[in-house]
Amino acid sequence: GAVVSQHPSWVICKSGTSVKIECRSLDFQATTMFWYRQFPKQSLMLMATSNEGSKATYEQGVEKDKFLINHASLTLSTLTVTSAHPEDSSFYICSARKMRGSGNQPQHFGDGTRLSIL
Amino acid sequence: GQNIDQPTEMTATEGAIVQINCTYQTSGFNGLFWYQQHAGEAPTFLSYNVLDGLEEKGRFSSFLSRSKGYSYLLLKELQMKDSASYLCAVRDGDYKLSFGAGTTVTVRA
Numbered sequence: 739g740a741v742v743s744q745h746p747s748w749v750i751c752k753s754g755t756s757v758k759i760e761c762r763s764l765d766f767q768a769t770t771m772f773w774y775r776q777f778p779k780q781s782l783m784l785m786a787t788s789n790e791g792s793k794a795t796y797e798q799g800v801e802k803d804k805f806l807i808n809h810a811s812l813t814l815s816t817l818t819v820t821s822a823h824p825e826d827s828s829f830y831i832c833s834a835r836k837m838r839g840s841g842n843q844p845q846h847f848g849d850g851t852r853l854s855i856l
Numbered sequence: 857g858q859n860i861d862q863p864t865e866m867t868a869t870e871g872a873i874v875q876i877n878c879t880y881q882t883s884g885f886n887g888l889f890w891y892q893q894h895a896g897e898a899p900t901f902l903s904y905n906v907l908d909g910l911e912e913k914g915r916f917s918s919f920l921s922r923s924k925g926y927s928y929l930l931l932k933e934l935q936m937k938d939s940a941s942y943l944c945a946v947r948d949g950d951y952k953l954s955f956g957a958g959t960t961v962t963v964r965a
Contacts, residue, residue: 835951844901844904
């Protein structure tokens with residue numbers, strides 16, 4: 739089945755540090771990947787849609803200069819949280835969708851990255 | 857925009873059946889998904905409905921009525937490992953998913 743790998747799984751760092759999270763589709767090509775954020779006991783909130791070879795599309799209220807997204811290949815998207823602060827502490831999850839002909843295919847999620855900013 | 861509602865919590869005993877309802881009001885509809893999420897983990901796919909009716913997958917079934925903006929997930933023969941959060945998600949025409957807040961199901965012995 740489709741597998742999405744996300745690294746790292748846990749990050750603890752000081753305020754002001756930039757953190758990069760990788761999302762890879764292991765056995766399929768993904769033209770589109772999605773980045774979500776989930777605070778404790780809340781649902782997943784879509785942050786941005788990552789498109790291979792083009793700029794990401796950000797949801798309203800998400801700062802594109804703070805959350806940098808790069809989708810350089812059909813199997814890899816990265817999210818960089820720049821100059822992270824304690825309020826950025828959250829569970830970040832990526833998902834990927836297969837290419838054409840996959841209208842009824844679900845998004846497959848990575849295992850998530852728990853980010854804690856001290 | 858998307859508005860997706862589901863109950864916050866449900867409790868049931870082992871071996872019982874539980875039905876989780878989800879109502880939605882969305883600007884576009886391209887399928888409804890149910891995901892299971894254990895604490896601290898990412899969601900895992902359970903079921904998908906795009907046409908009206910019932911989809912059955914083992915102990916889990918999901919129903920959709922597009923005209924009513926309504927879906928339910930039915931969990932049969934509950935097991936302790938089914939204790940988790942269940943997320944209802946609606947996909948729009950751009951393949952973006954909007955999630956409900958999730959229903960925490962607690963299974964008791």
